[in-house]
Amino acid sequence: MIADIVGGSLVIVGSALMALGAFGLLRFPDVFTRMHAATKAATVGVIATTTAASIEAGAVGGALILLVVVALLFLSGPLGMSLLARAAYHDPETPRAPSTVELEVELPTAESTPTNRARGSTPLLALWLFLVWVAAFGSVAPNVVVSGAVVAAGIAFAFRVLAPRWPGTFRRPFAAWRFMVYFIGQMAASTWDVILALRLRPDQIRPAVLEVPLRALTRNEVTLLMNSLSFTPGTVALELHEHHLYVHVLDARDPDNIVRDIVTMESKIIAAFGGDPAAAHAGGHR
Amino acid sequence: MIFATTVSGVLLVLAAFAALIRVVRGPSVADRMVALDTLLFVGAGGLGLHIVATGDTTYLAVLVVAILTAFISTVIVARYIEEETRR
Numbered sequence: 001m002i003a004d005i006v007g008g009s010l011v012i013v014g015s016a017l018m019a020l021g022a023f024g025l026l027r028f029p030d031v032f033t034r035m036h037a038a039t040k041a042a043t044v045g046v047i048a049t050t051t052a053a054s055i056e057a058g059a060v061g062g063a064l065i066l067l068v069v070v071a072l073l074f075l076s077g078p079l080g081m082s083l084l085a086r087a088a089y090h091d092p093e094t095p096r097a098p099s100t101v102e103l104e105v106e107l108p109t110a111e112s113t114p115t116n117r118a119r120g121s122t123p124l125l126a127l128w129l130f131l132v133w134v135a136a137f138g139s140v141a142p143n144v145v146v147s148g149a150v151v152a153a154g155i156a157f158a159f160r161v162l163a164p165r166w167p168g169t170f171r172r173p174f175a176a177w178r179f180m181v182y183f184i185g186q187m188a189a190s191t192w193d194v195i196l197a198l199r200l201r202p203d204q205i206r207p208a209v210l211e212v213p214l215r216a217l218t219r220n221e222v223t224l225l226m227n228s229l230s231f232t233p234g235t236v237a238l239e240l241h242e243h244h245l246y247v248h249v250l251d252a253r254d255p256d257n258i259v260r261d262i263v264t265m266e267s268k269i270i271a272a273f274g275g276d277p278a279a280a281h282a283g284g285h286r
Numbered sequence: 287m288i289f290a291t292t293v294s295g296v297l298l299v300l301a302a303f304a305a306l307i308r309v310v311r312g313p314s315v316a317d318r319m320v321a322l323d324t325l326l327f328v329g330a331g332g333l334g335l336h337i338v339a340t341g342d343t344t345y346l347a348v349l350v351v352a353i354l355t356a357f358i359s360t361v362i363v364a365r366y367i368e369e370e371t372r373r
Contacts, residue, residue, distance in 0.1 A: 021301070
């Protein structure tokens with residue numbers, strides 16, 4: 001009964017968000033603003049309906065599918081959109097809303113970011129993965145424990161061999177957790193922003209391209225930042241050029257606010273996933 | 287429950303129509319791609335709705351395929367636009 005109510009409301013909310021996102025496709029003036037509608041409202045909508053479907057499917061299978069779908073949406077969705085945005089940004093034939101302005105942001109350069117950057121630990125990573133595995137199955141039956149140990153050890157070993165400088169994420173679970181909570185809050189806020197922007201007439205929207213200097217150093221940090229920014233209020237990552245990030249902003253009437261969001265996101269990412277800066281200068285990770 | 291699924295179905299159909307209009311009108315390739323992505327997401331939403339409405343979870347895994355397809359097609363079209371620009 002409760003599952004019915006939760007599932008029903010999730011489906012309604014999800015469909016409504018998708019309808020609003022698709023409406024944004026029609027109403028917003030150019031590709032970039034339409035991307036805001038597609039990446040935010042529609043993505044959150046898909047997550048809502050998938051959650052409803054996996055509640056229907058129940059325990060193990062549902063939880064796993066939900067996990068895979070959410071991971072895919074967060075990793076591949078913004079990545080694909082950023083690639084497309086970048087291509088369209090460089091393409092002279094793609095029309096841009098005439099009201100778009102270009103802004104350059106000056107930030108105090110923080111050369112020495114005081115964060116505890118540390119290397120990852122393979123045994124800890126294996127332990128984390130093992131716990132996630134057991135939690136996903138929700139049982140400690142022998143076959144689950146054995147397969148979990150094998151898979152966790154395998155993945156941890158593969159990371160050690162293939163990406164030796166993958167940052168010390170798993171040493172700082174609380175910073176990672178704070179980042180997650182902040183990120184989810186930002187996602188809700190950004191979806192709300194898109195919905196609010198739907199009220200405006202197309203010529204009232206004030207989009208902008210912001211150029212923001214970055215502090216994030218390693219490729220992992222920059223990648224994660226660009227990925228996350230596609231979900232924060234009003235931004236889609238466009239281009240990265242010499243440690244300057246170009247983001248498209250849906251509503252640039254208050255650029256200081258948006259810059260503050262970007263900087264906050266950046267410092268949370270560095271705090272949680274920050275890698276070894278020496279490694280970044282030595283040509284990035286392999 | 288019937289109320290919830292009916293309302294959701296109507297909303298999804300409206301969303302699909304809006305996305306389709308954008309696919310047809312363009313004007314740029316990127317516009318069409320964004321709209322096609324949204325259309326695929328709406329399809330995934332429809333699948334989720336079907337699962338909730340009927341309780342038939344056979345196609346749950348297809349959700350993953352739909353989202354992966356959206357990503358791969360976006361990347362391909364992005365590369366295509368970049369090649370066109372470079373020429």
